[in-house]
Amino acid sequence: MERKRILITGAAGFLGSHLCDRFIKEDFYVIAMDNLITGDLRNIEHLFKLENFEFYHHDVSKFVHVPGELDYILHFASPASPIDYLKIPIQTLKVGSLGIHNLLGLAKDKNARILIASTSEVYGDPNINPQPEEYWGNVNPVGPRGVYDEAKRFQEAMTMAYHTFHGLETRIVRIFNTYGPRMRLNDGRVLPAFIGQAIRGEDLTVFGDGSQTRSFCYVDDLIEGIYRLLFSDYAYPVNIGNPDEITIREFGEEIVKLTGTTQQLITKPLPVDDPKQRRPDITKAKEILGWEPKVSRAEGLKITYEYFKSLPMDLIEKVEHKDFSNYNK
Numbered sequence: 442m443e444r445k446r447i448l449i450t451g452a453a454g455f456l457g458s459h460l461c462d463r464f465i466k467e468d469f470y471v472i473a474m475d476n477l478i479t480g481d482l483r484n485i486e487h488l489f490k491l492e493n494f495e496f497y498h499h500d501v502s503k504f505v506h507v508p509g510e511l512d513y514i515l516h517f518a519s520p521a522s523p524i525d526y527l528k529i530p531i532q533t534l535k536v537g538s539l540g541i542h543n544l545l546g547l548a549k550d551k552n553a554r555i556l557i558a559s560t561s562e563v564y565g566d567p568n569i570n571p572q573p574e575e576y577w578g579n580v581n582p583v584g585p586r587g588v589y590d591e592a593k594r595f596q597e598a599m600t601m602a603y604h605t606f607h608g609l610e611t612r613i614v615r616i617f618n619t620y621g622p623r624m625r626l627n628d629g630r631v632l633p634a635f636i637g638q639a640i641r642g643e644d645l646t647v648f649g650d651g652s653q654t655r656s657f658c659y660v661d662d663l664i665e666g667i668y669r670l671l672f673s674d675y676a677y678p679v680n681i682g683n684p685d686e687i688t689i690r691e692f693g694e695e696i697v698k699l700t701g702t703t704q705q706l707i708t709k710p711l712p713v714d715d716p717k718q719r720r721p722d723i724t725k726a727k728e729i730l731g732w733e734p735k736v737s738r739a740e741g742l743k744i745t746y747e748y749f750k751s752l753p754m755d756l757i758e759k760v761e762h763k764d765f766s767n768y769n770k
Contacts, residue, residue: 444470446511450501451518453480455623461485463664476500479525484623501540511551516544517558524629530588531769537592545603554610556671557600561617562590566716573722574678584714604676612670617682617721621660622748635693636749639700649711651690656720658683659741662734669730682721683734699742
């Protein structure tokens, strides 16, 4: 039986690389695509020797051509951390507009089902907690986070337009805070920031008073939810995340205990439009997909910490100074 063919964009990133692994394991022919702005080939280099894997170094904001048949597309190309999308705001908007347009057109041409990676950031700084899919959000379109939030909101709107107007098979996953091996230590997100600071012997930085909340989902759980959503019959957004909510200060204390660091929690001003609450309502995921997270935070954090400790010290200490000027045109 001939393998099903799937295109995964953002394939060298944190989530994209784990998706490549999952679909290789399920015996798909995986076509990986990434422009490597924030992705890292080390995340997928173990797959290069396989006969059912190929890689395209390409920016999906430009015309996308993939020869041969395609059965599925997973669109995960996008800067996803504040430190990235604040440096490359225009590319962030382009990948969420031009990029999704190109990939929806490709899906239509190939008669492929497409799943797009949206985010809990479409809810902005929410006025209700937990956040159900029916909540429209509280987003500042002209604030510093607007380039990411609105790119994802537009991406959802464009996807639904192709679904309703062209009858394209589409799926939308709204991803909440996810963690695990292959995260970048210096990407500005709270978990790798805390662990990186602990390993380097620095104080752990808490923004604001630390009362804002997050809900952390281990990457294996998230990938399972995405896999089930792709093969479901549901075309509207579905939250995938762990509803186990914790304050940032409490989380910092957990990292101190996990790493055994003697460093302290220090506070800095809260960034503009930083969400005060983040917790998914996963009722739909439970009912439609039969999915809920299985990995406890204690278990997932232990695995993630061991991964970060295994990295060469130069990667742990490295602060990236990449020239992004070509991507902001």
